[in-house]
Amino acid sequence: MISRSVTALALIAGLLIICEAQAQTPAPPVTAPASPMPAPKVSAPAAPEFKLKIEPRAVDVLKATCARLAAAKSMSFTAVVSYEFPSRLGPPLVYTVRNDVMMQRPDKLRIITPGDGPSSDLYYDGKTMAEYSPGPDLVAMAAAPPTIDEAMRAAYENAAIYYPFTDIILSDPYNALISGATLVFYVGKSEEVGGTETDMVVWADNDVFLQIWIGTKDKLPRRVRAIYRNDPLQLRHDLVLTNWQIDPVIPPGTFTSQKALAAKHIPFANPGSEPPPVGTPLFMAAPAGSAPAAAQPKP
Secondary structure, X not given: OHHHHHHHHHHHHHHHHHHHHHHHOOOOOOOOOOOOOOOOOOOOOOOOOXXXXXXXXXXXXXXXXXXXXXXXXXXXXXEEXXXXXXXXXXXXEEEEEEEXXXXXXXXXXXXXXXXXXXXXXXXXXXXXXXXEEOOOOEEEEEEOOOOXXXXXXXXXXXXXXXXXXXXHHOOOHHHHHHOOOOEXXXXXXXXXXXXXXXXXXXXXXXOEEEEEEEEOOOOOEEEEEEEEOOOOOOOEEEEEEEEEEEOOOOOOOOOOOHHHHHOEEEOOOOOOOOOOXXXXXXXXXXXXXXXXXXXXXXX
16 A cells, blocks of 8 residues: 555656646747738729710700700790809809790890899890890990891800800700810710700810700700819809790790880990900800899909
8 A cells, every 4th residue: 555655656746747847848939820922913904095975876965956946936944054153161152043035036035134143134126235234224235236146146245245055045056066076975864854854965175064954855955064174173053944935925025125225324345354255165154144234243
């Protein structure tokens, strides 16, 4: 019994010595696995170069709407122009101008412009053109050329009167619109503009980029959105066209105004701000709508 106990104690002592020795022996360093080879750099494929193009489908849409407008003997519509204007705070403010337009080819036009800002009325009866400001009761009058096309050009050059929808009322709107175009393409359809299905078309030249919504069935323009290439702020201008009437019966006396005739007369001339250079496309040429000859320019 005693010899067995001694033997057991000796074994236990030996194990303790071995365990202590193992605890004091430093563990071999852990070697980190070799890092994988870095993945080769793969450059993204270069984007295909965008090329300006004139897409036939988009051109057909523009031709159809221009033909509808040119064929009208008379028409009326409302044009609401919203344009951004820089503010001192940074973000732009939006101003809105409404124009109630009535015309009869080839030589009669009336445009009533309530605001924002000073209101103004333009009357053209084929012989005389009058720009009337109801607030100060002032009128600028001048002998006028015999057609709407010539009258609009004369108003633009002589008195800085211009409208963003001018091309719509010209005798050949397609020629006015397609001239100088560098890009025309079809975007798709929309049912969210003007309460009707529209075709969306992009049109651009070297000065302005336009997105145009045109009624699929009635071929009437419903909205035009513009951004000017040389505008560093990329401010947006929006023209919404509603209340279309094609070939309405127009009452006599629509294109003259007794109030305008009785107002104080002033020269039919530039009110002080220079108009865009001659040759600038009239379509969406002026974000503020009309620059009344008888009113102070908007600050």
